[in-house]
Amino acid sequence: MRLHHIPVCPFCQRVEILLSLKGAPGAVDYNVIDITKPRPDFLLELTKGTSAMPVIEIPGKTAVKESMVILRMIEDMFPEPGVVRRDPHEHALESLLVAKQEAFTISGYVMVMNQDTDKTDDCRNRHLKLYREMNDILVNYAPGDTFFFDRFGWAEVIFTPMFQRFWFLEYYEGFELPQGGEFDRVRRWRAACLGDPHAQQVTFDQIVKLYYDYALGKGNGALPEGRSVSTFAFEPGWQTRPMPPRDKYGPRATDAQLGLI
Numbered sequence: 001m002r003l004h005h006i007p008v009c010p011f012c013q014r015v016e017i018l019l020s021l022k023g024a025p026g027a028v029d030y031n032v033i034d035i036t037k038p039r040p041d042f043l044l045e046l047t048k049g050t051s052a053m054p055v056i057e058i059p060g061k062t063a064v065k066e067s068m069v070i071l072r073m074i075e076d077m078f079p080e081p082g083v084v085r086r087d088p089h090e091h092a093l094e095s096l097l098v099a100k101q102e103a104f105t106i107s108g109y110v111m112v113m114n115q116d117t118d119k120t121d122d123c124r125n126r127h128l129k130l131y132r133e134m135n136d137i138l139v140n141y142a143p144g145d146t147f148f149f150d151r152f153g154w155a156e157v158i159f160t161p162m163f164q165r166f167w168f169l170e171y172y173e174g175f176e177l178p179q180g181g182e183f184d185r186v187r188r189w190r191a192a193c194l195g196d197p198h199a200q201q202v203t204f205d206q207i208v209k210l211y212y213d214y215a216l217g218k219g220n221g222a223l224p225e226g227r228s229v230s231t232f233a234f235e236p237g238w239q240t241r242p243m244p245p246r247d248k249y250g251p252r253a254t255d256a257q258l259g260l261i
Helices: 010-021 041-046 067-077 088-098 101-113 117-141 154-165 167-173 181-195 204-210
Strands: 002-005 029-032 055-057
Touching: 002 010, 010 067, 010 154, 041 055, 067 154, 088 117, 088 154, 101 117, 101 154, 101 167, 117 167, 117 181, 154 167, 154 181, 167 204
Parallel strands: 002 029
Antiparallel strands: 002 055
16 A cells, blocks of 8 residues: 655644554555645546545555545554444544544634734634533543543544644644643643654654744645745755744744745
């Protein structure tokens, strides 16, 4: 199998985490796609014309896209060790939390890409509302004390890449979960997810540097006005670049200031 993916894409990282949990990181060949360039024709043929990643190419069979679909396929292909709970009731419980993942993802990206200071509080409150709802699910339905169950599992595979991407909210928005009981359980869960050894594919500095253009309202490799190189460019490598300015509403950094040229 061959997985076409974008570096630091959270949906692609979900697949990497699941394969790590399965003890099968070499089960697929990885083909890196440059998000700053048009998709190659062969890939558009595989995806039926869409640009979303990841997509997994299976010899002799139709390619499969959408991370949640790919995850379920891998879970069925490598049933041991199981990551999805086998007991129907337990899987229903973890699915209550997983059902929040789409709204949570959208909320975080809307906040970082927002360019209207008058909407900042609305974005923050919407994101906190989802954290509050997730906290309630964990309190009322999760048997575990840190993870949902007794170990890093299905819900953790789904949410951990998003918790890591939302480091950009800490950096560019100054976002933190408020202290208090209504966030204690979800804060403990998030910390356990971020610290798990199966989920160390990315770093804080890497996310902050690569996603600077998102903080300026430009996603998926689009260029902010006056710039010629995307922060998602492969070269120069992110490790050699300085940290971007935190104030996304202030003066915008140039390619040179970002270490891109």
